[in-house]
Amino acid sequence: MNKIRFILMILVFTLYGCAKEEAVPVIVDFEFDVFNDDFSIPVQVVFFNKTEGGEDYEWTFEGGVPSRSVNRNPGVIQYEAKGTYTIELTASNQDGSMDTKILEIQIDDPVLIDFEVTNLVDNFSPATFSIQNNSSGADSFSWTFEGGTPANSSSENPGEVVFTEPGDHEITLEISNGRETYSQQKTITVAPFLVPDFDFEIAFDDDDLQIPVRIQFENKSISATSYQWEFQGANVLTSNDENPEVVFNQTGSKTITLTALNGKETKSLSKEISFFTNTNLRELNDIRLGINTAHTSNTTGSFYSIADRTVYTAEEITTAISERIDIVFFGLSSTFVRNRFVSPDELSGTTFDALQNPKSTIFINSQELCGCSASLSVAQFDAMQDDTLLSSLLIEETPGGLQDFDNSVLPRIVLFQTQEGKKGAIKIKNFVNDGQNSFISVDIKVQKE
Incomplete structure (x- = not known):
């Protein structure tokens, strides 16, 4: 039994002693x-x-x-x-x-995208723009030119592109290095097509278009850089100013021509203005002058400036305006039993406050009581086309002529002469009863000079 066990131990030792260790392989990843x-x-x-x-x-x-x-x-x-x-x-x-x-x-190199757009000459249609690519790190390029010629390009530097249609146009660049893609947009503007246009403003004192007439022209042209004006019947026949002022001194229909240029286009526009013979007579119609309560309550003024062609109420009277008042109407009440025109420097007999540095005007309120040679009928007033009749009048201030008048005579003609010597006539057309806001309606014809 012991012999068998020994033999077995010998066999196990032999087997294990002869076995070899296996190496662990390395697999790199x-x-x-x-x-x-x-x-x-x-x-x-x-x-x-x-x-x-x-x-x-x-x-x-x-x-x-x-x-x-x-x-x-x-x-x-x-x-x-x-x-x-x-x-x-x-x-x-x-x-x-x-x-x-x-x-x-x-x-890879860093991919940087940038480009520069330069307008050549000007941006009037057709407008040419130079494109300079400042990008780096890319090897492919894709350009899109909205509304441009050419419309596309794959060149690194596409050069010049022409845009014809006015307005904003987008330029897009897309670049790539094969792995990364970037894009950038910029907008250019093409100016509108050339359009010549102008307006004009007639001087206030010349708005009846009786020569001489001073006119300020306002240039409203679009996309123009220079201008050539031609004026018929004016003190200057041509001008290159953008907004010239011109005096017309010939009667009839006169043509004004504006030629607008921008280096690429030239276009013209003409307008006509009719001018008339100088009658030296200014006609002012449908003027309302209030009674004293309408004036002081600032409803309808009683003070009138011929130069301004304006009626002023009490609250509107300033020092500067005081010096410009020519006509003052004093109506006592809405019954119109006592009315008169008074000189601006003679307001002490009225309910109005005195003016500062007032002018002096001569009035003939009642031609029938005047006892003077000056006389103008309603028919003559209506027929008056120039100042010939006014020039012949000798307008004098008399006690009778300064008398009040009532509303029994209608129309009524009141004569006057301003401090500057301009002669005129007032035609009272209506007495309008509106209580404290009552007023008269008048037309005025007066010499310009």
């Missing part, structure tokens, strides 16, 4: 990840070691910082220059097993 998937320098890469059976590691990073590592996981490697680089990992163990893996990584 690794992966990497580029931060933000951005392969444009600077590039940061993190490596993941997936090697099996390894104990010692040797990393080599061509072009990387750091360029070598013996750690299982080397951390972050940074690349600062464009190129294609190898990454090599060699792993080994105590059993003498070794394996190597090599990969390549492509590092």
Whole structure:
């Protein structure tokens, strides 16, 4: 029994003593990840070691910082220059097993997109723009020119593009390095087509268009850079000013022509204005002059300026306006039993406040009581086309002529002469009873000079 056990022990020892250890193989594998998937320098890469059976590691990073590592996981490697680089990992163990893996990584230059648009000459249609590409790091280019000629280009620098249609146009550039794509847009503006246009403003004192007539022209042309004016019957026949002022001194229909230019187009526009013989007579119609309560309550004024052609109420009278008042109507009440026109410097007999630096005007309120030679009928007033009749009148201030008048005579003609010597006539057309807001309605014919 003991013999058999010994034999068995000998056999087991022999079997185990003859057995050999098996070596563990090394299988190298690794992966990497580029931060933000951005392969444009600077590039940061993190490596993941997936090697099996390894104990010692040797990393080599061509072009990387750091360029070598013996750690299982080397951390972050940074690349600062464009190129294609190898990454090599060699792993080994105590059993003498070794394996190597090599990969390549492509590092790109940074992709920067930018372009410059320069307008050549001007932006009037057709407008030419020069395109300069300032991008870098790309190897393909795609241009789109909205409304341009050409409409597209794949050239790095497309050169000049022509835009004809007025308005805003978008220029789009798309660039790529094969892995990354970027785009940028810029807008250019083409000026509207050339349109000549103008308006004019007749001087206030010349708005009856009786020569001489001073006119200020207002240029409203679109997309013009220079102007040529032609004036018929004016003191100047031509002008290159943008907004000229001209005096017309010939009667009849006169043509004004504006030619607008912008270096690419030339267009003209003509308008006509009719001018009339100077009658030296200004006609002012449908003027309302209030009784004293209408004036002081600021409903309808009693003070009138021929130069301003304006009726002023009490609250509107300033020092400057006081000096311009020619006519003052004083109506005592809405019954119109006592009415008269008074000189601006003779307001003491009225309910009105005195004016500052007032003018002096002579009035004949009652021709029938005047006892003077001046006389003008309603028919003569209505037929008056020039100042001939007024010029012949000798307007004198008399006690009778200054007498009040009532509303029993309608129409009534009141004569006057201003401080400047201008003679005129007032035709009272209506007495309107509206209580404290009562007023008279009048027409006035007066000499201009």
